[in-house]
Structures are given as C-alpha cells and as structure tokens.
Amino acid sequence: MAEGIAFLKRNCICGVLGMDYVGREVILNGWVNRRRDHGGLIFVDLRDRSGIVQVVFDPSHAPEAHAIAQEVRTEYVLAVRGIVRKRPAGTENPELPTGEVEVVAREAEVLNPSETPPFSHQDRTQTDEFIRLKYRYLDLRSPRMQANLELRHLAAQTVRAFLTEEGFWEVETPILFKPTPEGARDYLVPSRVSPGNFYALPQSPQTLKQLLMVAGVEKYFQLARCLRDEDLRADRQPEHTQIDMEMSFVEPDDIFDVVERMLQRLFQETIGAELKIPFERITYAEALRRFGTDKPDMRFPLELVDLTDLVANSQFQVFSRTVASGGQVKGINAKDCACYTRSQLDNLTDFAKQHKAQGLVWLLVKEGPVLESPVAKFLSEEEQAGLIERFQARPGDLLLIVADQPAIVAESLDWLRREMARRMGLIQPGAWKPLWVVEFPMFAWNEEEKRWEAEHHPFCMPHPDDLDLLDTDPGRVRAQSYDLVINGVELASGSIRIHRRDIQQKIFDLLGITPEEAEKRFGFLLKAFEYGAPPHGGIAPGFDRLVMMLAGEENIREVIAFPKTQRAQCLMSGAPCEADPQALRELHIKVELPPQE
RNA sequence: GGGGCUGUAGCUCAGUCGGUUUCAGAGUGCCGGCCUGUCAAGCCGGAGGUCGCGGGUUCGAGUCCCGUCAGCCCCGCCA
Numbered sequence: 001m002a003e004g005i006a007f008l009k010r011n012c013i014c015g016v017l018g019m020d021y022v023g024r025e026v027i028l029n030g031w032v033n034r035r036r037d038h039g040g041l042i043f044v045d046l047r048d049r050s051g052i053v054q055v056v057f058d059p060s061h062a063p064e065a066h067a068i069a070q071e072v073r074t075e076y077v078l079a080v081r082g083i084v085r086k087r088p089a090g091t092e093n094p095e096l097p098t099g100e101v102e103v104v105a106r107e108a109e110v111l112n113p114s115e116t117p118p119f120s121h122q123d124r125t126q127t128d129e130f131i132r133l134k135y136r137y138l139d140l141r142s143p144r145m146q147a148n149l150e151l152r153h154l155a156a157q158t159v160r161a162f163l164t165e166e167g168f169w170e171v172e173t174p175i176l177f178k179p180t181p182e183g184a185r186d187y188l189v190p191s192r193v194s195p196g197n198f199y200a201l202p203q204s205p206q207t208l209k210q211l212l213m214v215a216g217v218e219k220y221f222q223l224a225r226c227l228r229d230e231d232l233r234a235d236r237q238p239e240h241t242q243i244d245m246e247m248s249f250v251e252p253d254d255i256f257d258v259v260e261r262m263l264q265r266l267f268q269e270t271i272g273a274e275l276k277i278p279f280e281r282i283t284y285a286e287a288l289r290r291f292g293t294d295k296p297d298m299r300f301p302l303e304l305v306d307l308t309d310l311v312a313n314s315q316f317q318v319f320s321r322t323v324a325s326g327g328q329v330k331g332i333n334a335k336d337c338a339c340y341t342r343s344q345l346d347n348l349t350d351f352a353k354q355h356k357a358q359g360l361v362w363l364l365v366k367e368g369p370v371l372e373s374p375v376a377k378f379l380s381e382e383e384q385a386g387l388i389e390r391f392q393a394r395p396g397d398l399l400l401i402v403a404d405q406p407a408i409v410a411e412s413l414d415w416l417r418r419e420m421a422r423r424m425g426l427i428q429p430g431a432w433k434p435l436w437v438v439e440f441p442m443f444a445w446n447e448e449e450k451r452w453e454a455e456h457h458p459f460c461m462p463h464p465d466d467l468d469l470l471d472t473d474p475g476r477v478r479a480q481s482y483d484l485v486i487n488g489v490e491l492a493s494g495s496i497r498i499h500r501r502d503i504q505q506k507i508f509d510l511l512g513i514t515p516e517e518a519e520k521r522f523g524f525l526l527k528a529f530e531y532g533a534p535p536h537g538g539i540a541p542g543f544d545r546l547v548m549m550l551a552g553e554e555n556i557r558e559v560i561a562f563p564k565t566q567r568a569q570c571l572m573s574g575a576p577c578e579a580d581p582q583a584l585r586e587l588h589i590k591v592e593l594p595p596q597e
Numbered sequence: 598g599g600g601g602c603u604g605u606a607g608c609u610c611a612g613u614c615g616g617u618u619u620c621a622g623a624g625u626g627c628c629g630g631c632c633u634g635u636c637a638a639g640c641c642g643g644a645g646g647u648c649g650c651g652g653g654u655u656c657g658a659g660u661c662c663c664g665u666c667a668g669c670c671c672c673g674c675c676a
Contacts, residue, residue: 040633054636074626091634099636116627118607123625124637125609130668184675204676230675231598240676490676542676555669565668 008079008109015051017098021084026103028053029111031141032076034122035069042069046078046103049146053098054087055080057105065108075114075138081107129557133571136562148559151270152547156223158269159243159543162262168219168245173208175225179521180206183457184228187238195588201227204540206457207525209246210497213536214528218248223543232566234555235489235545243546245494246538252482252496255539256281256436259484259492263541267432270550279434279484287437291417292330292410294440297488298433300426302417304330304410307401310386316378318361322403330409331361331401333391334420338364338398351419352402357412361401365393418488434486439463442477443510451512456481458507459525460495461537470506484541491546494539501529 010029017026030048042057057069065080072078082103093099118135119127121142132139139145160170176199179186186200202208204226212220224244232238243262247255260277267273280298287294290303307329311319319329340348345362352360363373371384379387391399400416402409421427442462443452452474454460462470463478470477481495498504504526508518518526547559557563564570584591 034636034638036635036638038633038635038638039631041635042633043635043638045636056634058633060633088634091636093636096636116607120608120626122637123608125625127608128604128668130604131608133668226676228675231673233675234670236675242676493676540676545676566670567667571668 007111008081008107010048010079013050014046014048014053015097017053017084017101017103019086019100022086022101024084025081025106026084027079027081028055028103029077029079031114032072032074032078034074035072037070042066044069044072044078044080046080051097054093054096054102055082055105056102057108061104062106062108065105068108068110069105072110073114073116074120075117076110077112077114079109079111080105130571133557133563133565136572140561145558148547148551148553149561151551152559154270155266155543155547155550158266159221159223159262162265163219163221163245166219166258166262168221169217170222171212171217171220172222173202173205173212173224175201177202177208180204183453184230187227187229190587190589192586203228204242205244206459207522209244209538210459210525210533210536211528213246213248213497214531214533216248217246218534220247220538221245224540229568232564232568235548237544237556237560237563238568240556241543242540243543244538244540246536248534248536250496250535250537252438252480252537255494255537256482259539259541260434263434266546267550273430273432275432275434279436281436281438283439284437284441284478285439288410292412292414294437294483295485295488295490296414296435296437297418297421297427298435298485299428299431299487300421302332302334302421302426304332304413304417305391306330307387307390310390311379311383311403314379314383316375318359318375319403327404328406328409329401329403330413331391331399332413332417332420333393334398334400334424335394336396336398337420337424338366338396340364340398348400348416348419352400352412352416355412355415356404356408357402358404358408359402360416361403363387363399363401365395365397365399367395369393369395371399432486434484437483437485438481439478440481440483441475442466442479442507443474445475452510454507454511455479456493456495458511458513459497459504461498462503462507467503470510474510480537482539484539486549489545489549490542491549492539492541494537496535496537499529499533499535501526504529 008027010027012026012028014028014030028046028048030046033045033047033052036043040059044055044057045052046055057066059066080103082105084101084103087100087102117138119131119138121139121144140149176189179200180203184203186203189199189201191197191199205222205224209220222244224242225239226242227239229238230236247258256278260279264275264277267275284294287296289306290296292304308323311329312323314320322329348362349360361373361375363371363376365388366372369388371379371387376384387393387399391397393399400420402412402416404412441455442460444455446453456479461480463480466477479495481493483490484492498507544556544559548556551559553559562570562572569575
C-alpha cells in the first residue's frame with residue numbers, strides 16, 4: 001500500500017469494550033469526543049458509531065503516544081493501539097457503557113486533524129437549527145441523530161423483510177415521469193433531447209403502481225420518494241418517502257390486515273411497543289360527528305356532544321338563531337375542570353376564537369347538579385337538565401359549547417378537544433391508538449371554481465352501494481378509501497381503485513375531465529386498463545412520519561439525513577442555485593426574473 | 598400569499614426607562630501556562646463582536662420606528 005495511505009487500521013470498535021476484553025490488545029479508530037489533559041496523564045474519550053471508550057495516555061509508559069495525545073483536539077480522527085484493562089478501583093464511570101474498562105495507549109496516529117467545530121453536540125445547550133443544518137455532517141455525529149438514522153434504517157429493513165415474507169416485490173419506478181393526479185404542484189425537469197418538454201418528478205408512484213397491477217405483479221411495494229412543490233411544515237418536506245403498496249384481487253380488509261401486521265411488527269422490532277390488532281375503525285362521517293375531524297386522536301375521550309335539537313328553541317338566541325340558520329350546537333365535557341378561574345376560561349374562549357369560533361359558552365357544573373354561567377339565566381330548567389344529562393355531567397365538570405355552522409363547530413371543537421386533553425394531562429406517554437377512518441366522501445365541492453374535485457384522486461373506487469348516487473347526488477357518494485390515523489397523525493392513505501372503464505369515465509365526467517384531457521394526462525393508464533386490469537387497491541404509509549413517531553421526534557427534519565428549510569433550501573449545499581448559462585442554452589430555457597428594486 | 602416568534606463573541610444567552618462605573622457582558626468553546634485518575638476534569642491568564650442588513654427619529658440607538666434578509670411555528674396550500 002502506498003506511503004501515507006496505510007494507517008493503523010482498527011480491529012475492534014469502541015462501544016463493545018467491556019470486562020471480557022480485559023488484557024487484549026486492540027486497535028481503535030474514531031473521533032476525539034473529549035480530551036482531558038492532566039499534565040501527566042491525558043484521557044481521550046474516543047468515539048465511533050458504536051459508542052465511546054476512554055483511552056489513557058501515560059507519558060511514562062508510551063511517551064510518543066502521549067506526545068500525539070497532547071496535539072489532538074476535539075473531532076480529530078485518531079487511531080490508537082493499546083491494551084484493554086479494568087479501570088483502577090473507584091475510577092469506573094457508571095454513566096458510560098464501557099465505563100468499567102479503559103484502553104491504555106501504546107501507539108497513536110492522527111488520521112486526520114479537524115478544525116474547531118462550530119458547535120458541539122456535547123454542549124448542554126440546544127444549537128440553533130440554522131447552524132445544525134449548515135454543518136449537517138457534524139450534527140449527524142450526535143447520539144440523537146445517529147440513533148435516528150439507525151432507527152430509520154431498522155424500520156426500512158423491517159418493512160422490507162415483512163413485505164417480502166408476504167410475497168410483495170419491491171419494484172423501482174421512475175423519478176423522471178409525467179404529472180401525477182395528486183393535486184399538488186409538480187417539480188418539473190426540462191428535457192434536453194426533447195426541447196420544450198418537461199418531465200414531472202412523481203408526487204407518488206400512483207399510476208405506475210396501478211400499471212404494475214395490470215402487469216401481473218399482484219403485490220408491489222417500494223420505499224418511494226415522493227416530490228411535491230408545496231410549502232413546508234414541521235411534518236412536511238418537499239421530498240418524502242412512502243411505503244408505497246398495491247395489491248391485486250383485494251378488498252379493503254385485505255389491505256388493513258397486511259398493514260396492521262406490518263405496523264405491529266415494525267413497532268415491536270424498533271421500539272418494543274405493542275400494537276393491538278385489528279385496529280379500531282370508524283367511518284369518516286362518524287369521526288366528524290364524534291371528534292370534529294377526520295384524524296381524531298383516540299388516546300383520550302372528550303367526545304363531542306350534539307346539543308342542536310336540545311337548544312333549538314332556547315331563549316338563548318346564540319343557540320336558537322344558530323340552529324335556525326342551519327348551524328349546530330355541540331360541546332365537550334372537561335371532567336373536573338369546574339375549578340378553572342375566570343382568566344383561564346377567558347383564555348379558552350380566546351383559543352376557540354383563534355380557531356374560527358365566534359365565541360365559547362362555558363358552564364360550570366356545581367353541586368345539585370346545577371349549572372353556573374353568565375348564560376345560565378337564559379337556559380330553561382328543561383334545557384339545563386337536558387344538558388346535564390346529555391353531557392353526563394357531574395358536579396365539578398366544565399362544559400364547553402360552540403354554536404356555529406357545522407364546519408366551524410367541528411374545527412374549533414377539534415382544536416379545543418386536543419387543547420383540553422393537553423391541559424388535563426389525558427395523554428398517557430407511550431400510548432398508541434391506531435384508527436382506520438373509512439368511507440371518505442368521493443368528491444369535495446370547490447366553491448371558488450364551482451366544480452367537483454376528487455377528495456383522494458380520480459382513480460378511487462366509489463362505494464358499491466353509492467354507484468347510483470353518481471348521477472343524482474355526487475356529494476353523498478362514499479369512496480372505498482381509507483386513512484390510517486395514529487395518535488391524531490395521518491399516517492397512511494389509500495383506496496380500492498377503479499378497474500372498470502365505464503365507472504372511470506363517469507368519474508372523469510363528474511370531475512369535468514374531458515376525454516381529450518383524460519387521454520392526454522392518463523391515456524397510457526386507461527389504455528392499459530383495456531387489457532385485463534385486475535381489481536386492485538393500495539395504500540401508502542408515510543415513512544418519515546412513521547420514523548418520526550417511533551423516534552419520538554416532533555419534527556420530520558430530525559429523521560431525514562439532509563432535510564431542507566421552510567424555503568425548501570439546503571443550507572449545507574446552497575441548493576437550489578443558479579444554472580450554468582450553457583446548460584440553460586442546451587435546454588432552450590431563458591430565465592426571466594421579476595424586476596428588482 | 599398571510600399571521601406570529603427569533604436574530605448580540607465560534608456556540609448558548611443576558612442586556613431594565615434611549616444616556617451615567619453593566620454598554621460591549623456572562624457561561625461554554627478556543628489559544629497559552631500549571632497540573633498523573635479525570636470523565637461537563639481543575640486552577641491561572643489571554644484572544645475573540647459591523648449587536649442580521651439598510652434607512653429613519655434623536656444631542657445620543659444593541660434598545661424606538663420603517664424596510665429588508667434569514668431561521669422556526671402556524672393559516673392558506675399540501676401528504
């Protein structure tokens with residue numbers, strides 16, 4: 001081997017060292033995690049991916065190695081040859097997995113020095129994310145990020161192993177493709193050899209996986225990168241990974257079954273958590289009625305109670321007028337919260353108003369039970385008794401009521417319900433409550449554009465009982481679609497697809513997609529469906545969100561090696577950046593920016 | 598496209614009412630010295646700042662106002 005390249009190569013890793021290694025000579029390679037210079041003895045905590053071990057440099061035993069240890073600094077890459085020995089009595093470090101032993105250095109070699117790092121994961125402070133992202137390769141050295149990367153890897157391997165056992169094939173689909181029918185903005189890639197034409201980066205492999213069903217693959221999956229040019233959030237990146245799945249000859253139950261067992265195994269093998277299967281199921285309509293949202297957090301009760309009929313003729317006009325104008329009156333019972341102070345109640349009212357409610361009616365349940373509230377005098381005895389009964393209220397409870405149009409009642413009470421669960425400490429740490437939400441509406445009415453839109457996507461199969469409604473009342477058509485919600489987070493979305501040309505045509509008609517447009521956008525798919533498309537369906541659990549959940553992270557960036565900022569930039573590399581003029585010429589692209597001040 | 602929070606030393610932050618012996622400060626890191634059992638080593642010393650950037654108000658701005666840039670959170674959008 002050439003001079004300067006040969007080095008003291010490791011034959012052991014740091015994290016495994018323990019009493020069973022005592023007396024052995026090992027060679028370790030790693031980074032200087034910390035150095036403690038006592039003038040005579042120097043201690044170096046050497047770190048590799050597996051962990052940290054203390055190396056002792058003693059000038060009286062190995063002066064040359066000691067001299068090198070004097071020169072090294074944090075994050076230097078170091079090779080050490082030495083003897084593992086039990087630490088002297090009283091100097092063991094119980095905080096460190098390898099803390100019973102240490103390595104007495106005989107020889108050391110600096111494999112590479114390091115600049116002083118701009119920040120250290122050993123600081124007790126939390127480094128600003130801007131700095132972490134700029135030096136992401138340093139940030140990824142932290143135990144937290146290493147653990148997240150490993151967890152993500154383990155999750156991917158578990159999913160692959162499980163689906164392989166179930167007979168799925170992993171098929172890679174192209175990244176350069178056509179716009180997908182998902183409704184988000186596409187990332188476009190210009191074609192050099194076909195001037196003026198563009199690829200779209202896939203928002204999902206939706207059409208391709210359906211083609212794989214036509215192709216007879218029967219069970220497909222892919223850890224698929226999905227790209228959408230939309231604004232970012234704590235749980236949204238421009239590129240994310242889905243466990244994309246599709247199966248032939250299935251009904252929703254078949255898909256639920258395989259996903260439930262997959263997640264059960266995934267939670268078990270990554271974090272040792274037990275998911276009970278089958279998961280609970282409710283319809284979209286029921287979710288909205290009971291929780292005000294299509295992704296309810298089932299870790300706590302606080303269900304919405306409907307009072308609309310009870311107060312329809314109330315003297316309290318906030319209630320009766322709302323009902324008369326087609327609105328609803330609903331509320332939640334916050335058990336044992338009647339002790340809330342006036343300022344706490346005002347604070348809750350503000351919270352409800354921030355989430356679109358016009359106001360919040362609160363009633364304290366006192367001994368009797370009787371209701372205490374500024375509005376109590378407007379409520380008849382029957383109404384008060386009815387409220388107490390309907391809320392199953394007991395002295396000490398706090399009733400929170402919103403009267404408004406149904407959508408606003410749902411939204412504000414959903415927020416209020418989650419906020420009260422937080423304030424009341426109703427969420428048990430480590431609780432997992434998966435839930436299938438089924439039978440989403442097929443269409444949503446776009447008021448601005450005065451037309452129907454697909455709630456999921458246009459290849460979603462309508463509920464068999466609702467096929468007639470396609471002609472008469474599209475708004476009531478339920479889709480054979482389903483979401484998987486865990487702890488209030490939407491984790492997967494899927495459906496049974498349309499494999500019959502006549503139904504597909506009807507859907508396109510309703511969505512206002514002309515035959516010409518359908519031909520242009522998905523002609524390749526429709527054509528394929530004419531050659532014996534099997535009944536099929538699928539689902540796509542969001543892999544980043546899953547890992548985020550398993551890792552207990554609040555932010556998707558913590559489980560992605562090189563994430564982007566909210567402005568979709570990579571602070572480390574500076575992407576996106578200007579293109580080379582020559583490259584633009586070859587692509588026949590002229591950049592025209594808005595005038596600058 | 599909109600709302601909110603943040604921006605002061607490499608990093609994490611304090612900086613009160615606009616001034617005066619707190620106005621360029623602390624901890625940590627860094628550099629140097631001492632130190633043979635530390636593990637957040639210790640002790641002594643030192644260097645280090647365009648207070649994000651631009652403009653304005655004022656006798657005087659880290660501090661007040663306007664604009665702008667960047668990061669984060671949220672709404673819209675989207676999964």
